[in-house]
Amino acid sequence: MTDRAIGGKGAPxxxxxxxxxxxxxxxxxxxxxxxxxxxxIMGPSGSGKSTLLNLIAGFETPRAGRVLIGGADVGGEPPAxxxxxxxxxxxxxxxxxxVEQNVGLGRSPSLHLTKTDHSAVAEALKRTGLAGKEKRxxxxxxxxxxxxxxxxxxxVRDRPVLLLDEPFASLGPALRDDxxxxxxxxxxxxxxxxxxxxxxxxxxxxxxxNVVFLDNGTVxxxxxxxxxxxxxxxxxxRRYIGASALSRDVARKRT
Amino acid sequence: xxxxxxxxxxxxIAALAAITLLIGGAFAGMLIEGAHDFSGAWAAFDPYxxxxxxxxxxQAVLSTLLSVVPALFVARALSRHPRFxxxxxxxxxxxVPLALPAIVAALGILALYGRAGYFSGLFSIxxxxxxxxxxxxxxxxxxxxxxxxxxxxxLFLEALQTIQADQWRLASQLGMGARPAFRLIEWPVLxxxxxxVAGLVFMLCITSFTIVLTLGGGPAATTLExxxxxxxxxxxxxxxxxxxxxLQIALxxxxxxxxxxxxxxxxxxxxxxxxxxxxxxxxxxxATLNAVLIVLALLFVAGPMAATVxxxxxxxxxxxxxxxxxxxxxxxxxxxxxxxxxxxxxLSLALTMAxxxxxxxxxxxxxxxxxxxxxxxxxxxLVVPPxxxxxxxxxxxxxAGDVFAIAxxxxxxxxxxxxxxxxxxxxxxxxxxASERHERLCAQLGISGWARLWLIxxxxxxRPLATAFxxxxxLSLGDLGVIALFGSDSVQTLPYLLxxxxxxxxxxxxxxxxxxxGVVCLALVLAADRLGRGMVVRD
Numbered sequence: 001m002t003d004r005a006i007g008g009k010g011a012p013x014x015x016x017x018x019x020x021x022x023x024x025x026x027x028x029x030x031x032x033x034x035x036x037x038x039x040x041i042m043g044p045s046g047s048g049k050s051t052l053l054n055l056i057a058g059f060e061t062p063r064a065g066r067v068l069i070g071g072a073d074v075g076g077e078p079p080a081x082x083x084x085x086x087x088x089x090x091x092x093x094x095x096x097x098x099v100e101q102n103v104g105l106g107r108s109p110s111l112h113l114t115k116t117d118h119s120a121v122a123e124a125l126k127r128t129g130l131a132g133k134e135k136r137x138x139x140x141x142x143x144x145x146x147x148x149x150x151x152x153x154x155x156v157r158d159r160p161v162l163l164l165d166e167p168f169a170s171l172g173p174a175l176r177d178d179x180x181x182x183x184x185x186x187x188x189x190x191x192x193x194x195x196x197x198x199x200x201x202x203x204x205x206x207x208x209x210n211v212v213f214l215d216n217g218t219v220x221x222x223x224x225x226x227x228x229x230x231x232x233x234x235x236x237x238r239r240y241i242g243a244s245a246l247s248r249d250v251a252r253k254r255t
Numbered sequence: 256x257x258x259x260x261x262x263x264x265x266x267x268i269a270a271l272a273a274i275t276l277l278i279g280g281a282f283a284g285m286l287i288e289g290a291h292d293f294s295g296a297w298a299a300f301d302p303y304x305x306x307x308x309x310x311x312x313x314q315a316v317l318s319t320l321l322s323v324v325p326a327l328f329v330a331r332a333l334s335r336h337p338r339f340x341x342x343x344x345x346x347x348x349x350x351v352p353l354a355l356p357a358i359v360a361a362l363g364i365l366a367l368y369g370r371a372g373y374f375s376g377l378f379s380i381x382x383x384x385x386x387x388x389x390x391x392x393x394x395x396x397x398x399x400x401x402x403x404x405x406x407x408x409x410l411f412l413e414a415l416q417t418i419q420a421d422q423w424r425l426a427s428q429l430g431m432g433a434r435p436a437f438r439l440i441e442w443p444v445l446x447x448x449x450x451x452v453a454g455l456v457f458m459l460c461i462t463s464f465t466i467v468l469t470l471g472g473g474p475a476a477t478t479l480e481x482x483x484x485x486x487x488x489x490x491x492x493x494x495x496x497x498x499x500x501x502l503q504i505a506l507x508x509x510x511x512x513x514x515x516x517x518x519x520x521x522x523x524x525x526x527x528x529x530x531x532x533x534x535x536x537x538x539x540x541x542a543t544l545n546a547v548l549i550v551l552a553l554l555f556v557a558g559p560m561a562a563t564v565x566x567x568x569x570x571x572x573x574x575x576x577x578x579x580x581x582x583x584x585x586x587x588x589x590x591x592x593x594x595x596x597x598x599x600x601x602l603s604l605a606l607t608m609a610x611x612x613x614x615x616x617x618x619x620x621x622x623x624x625x626x627x628x629x630x631x632x633x634x635x636x637l638v639v640p641p642x643x644x645x646x647x648x649x650x651x652x653x654x655a656g657d658v659f660a661i662a663x664x665x666x667x668x669x670x671x672x673x674x675x676x677x678x679x680x681x682x683x684x685x686x687x688x689a690s691e692r693h694e695r696l697c698a699q700l701g702i703s704g705w706a707r708l709w710l711i712x713x714x715x716x717x718r719p720l721a722t723a724f725x726x727x728x729x730l731s732l733g734d735l736g737v738i739a740l741f742g743s744d745s746v747q748t749l750p751y752l753l754x755x756x757x758x759x760x761x762x763x764x765x766x767x768x769x770x771x772x773g774v775v776c777l778a779l780v781l782a783a784d785r786l787g788r789g790m791v792v793r794d
Binding site: 085 | 692695696700701702706707711714
């Protein structure tokens with residue numbers, strides 16, 4: 001496959017004057033994501049973060065505009081044909097299939113695996129810390145382990161773009177840090193382009209090089225993570241961060 | 256764009272085409288016959304036909320009244336006593352008629368109230384003369400009430416269970432007695448459910464065939480469906496058959512249209528209600544009245560079942576089992592029911608998948624005609640009773656050689672389609688829930704077609720498909736509709752053989768066969784229920 005050939009090098013992702021509407025909420029994105037970087041996508045609920053990823057992955061079809069990956073327009077391609085892997089917040093695994101099968105699906109959608117495929121699966125499971133758990137069913141794993149399986153599948157698929165839609169939101173802080181470090185490690189090895197939707201500023205600060213801030217269905221600001229988190233970030237972003245901190249204080253006083 | 260080529264939609268279109276072919280062929284048969292002999296079809300609208308229509312409606316109205324009104328009070332009595340010994344058993348028993356083939360129930364009723372039934376001695380003494388038996392209108396009514404009273408009770412009880420516990424707490428705090436509680440709390444709920452339940456029962460009664468055929472006992476008590484059968488099998492009067500069929504379709508169409516306006520549950524299987532905790536004080540006299548009501552209903556429903564069992568055990572079962580005709584019919588029945596269930600399940604699955612795929616690709620905006628067809632289209636099957644489809648094909652094929660050779664195909668396909676509303680119900684919710692979890696993942700990983708069906712969908716659909724299969728098989732096994740038209744000495748099913756034995760007054764044999772058929776159908780429906788209840792969505 002062509003994407004395998006690209007594999008190892010991240011591809012730039014661009015949304016060229018993409019507009020979309022869902023339930024009468026108009027969204028408009030015109031933004032480029034640098035290749036081989038980790039970009040955190042932040043913004044209030046309903047600002048269109050997940051929709052942005054869904055447009056890139058091909059789960060949503062733009063009303064107008066182009067989605068470019070590695071310079072090529074992927075608008076007409078179904079999700080599986082795009083050079084993209086995506087990890088969702090939940091339902092990343094088939095509950096009735098074993099860990100190795102769930103990962104193997106990343107190589108062959110009909111689960112016809114060659115010897116090379118099998119060793120790639122075993123390698124990926126080892127890399128994500130799941131060695132010895134190949135035969136387990138998802139329900140026999142912890143929440144963190146399930147997301148590790150999803151990441152192992154990302155490894156065997158080896159696509160130049162990785163989309164993460166709040167995959168660690170339901171994990172505790174320590175576990176989340178472990179997972180972020182794993183993502184950051186995988187990125188260092190493979191150099192794929194990572195777009196990472198998160199609500200947690202500390203997550204973004206931990207692994208992201210760039211930040212794209214969405215508000216009201218459009219891109220409100222872009223910049224480097226350093227700029228965003230050292231106080232020189234755009235005012236809208238500071239309000240978002242500050243307001244959330246403030247509301248937490250109020251909540252604490254009430255209780 | 257890319258979703259338009261979804262194989263699931265193709266499968267749905269194929270299923271719709273198959274259904275359309277079956278129903279369309281029947282209509283073609285009738286139209287050709289009508290055009291061929293237009294004056295004959297027109298002349299068939301004579302006073303006899305008018306009498307048949309009048310009787311069809313009259314028995315349906317009476318059956319509905321006699322089923323629904325008592326059901327209201329029995330359901331209320333059961334809901335007033337959410338906890339007593341045997342309550343769950345009674346509710347289970349009330350679900351049995353749904354599973355019992357009509358011909359088995361008819362035999363049970365004859366064994367109990369017939370001229371030579373268990374009660375005939377008692378009735379003769381009471382009446383002072385020989386008991387004439389229960390043939391005619393009275394027999395039809397008893398059988399219809401046997402089927403529809405328990406159905407009504409379950410549906411009304413389900414409605415009563417929707418009353419929130421808070422309302423009952425409030426009522427007992429305000430000191431509301433039974434009468435005001437009925438008027439202010441229970442009646443509004445029952446009244447809301449009443450049109451739907453009554454409409455459903457009415458619909459079942461105007462399309463009832465087996466009961467009228469076996470218990471009607473003569474031209475005085477003939478309905479449209481039985482009239483069609485007689486016109487084709489005995490009088491060989493195709494023109495009359497066409498006239499009767501058209502009337503039957505018009506009648507059911509009007510009733511189904513009315514039912515849809517009332518928002519009724521056209522399939523009519525109530526979930527077994529789980530009684531909520533409730534703060535209720537029931538006075539002693541009311542409790543007595545309720546007990547009497549419940550016991551009477553119980554006796555009425557259990558009577559024919561018990562009679563079926565005792566009469567069946569009285570038959571020479573060993574000899575029956577050895578008979579070649581019985582063995583042959585059992586094998587034919589099993590094979591046809593198996594094929595029919597398989598077809599029913601496949602069609603239902605195809606429609607379910609297509610509906611989901613279409614809904615997903617549409618997202619927002621109005622449904623397309625195709626999606627409507629995969630969604631509610633199957634419900635329209637109920638407008639066209641099996642006898643009507645059978646009659647249409649009978650007329651179409653009689654020019655093309657041996658009509659009776661096509662019997663197996665007709666029985667399997669028509670019964671498959673008749674079971675579809677039930678099968679769809681079992682499969683649809685499971686498929687939609689699984690798709691909810693798997694759809695994006697499958698799209699992302701490119702899992703589609705057979706790989707998806709086998710790797711992803713099959714594991715979560717196994718149980719609901721088995722439920723649908725068992726239920727469809729039970730329905731098909733017990734059916735005496737299409738086979739009555741197409742059956743012959745060479746192709747006999749168990750119900751057909753049963754009817755033949757009844758017709759030749761070999762009552763003992765019939766009773767034995769009825770027991771066999773009843774037990775098998777009941778076992779299948781129990782299996783379906785068991786499989787269905789074990790369905791748990793895991794993640």
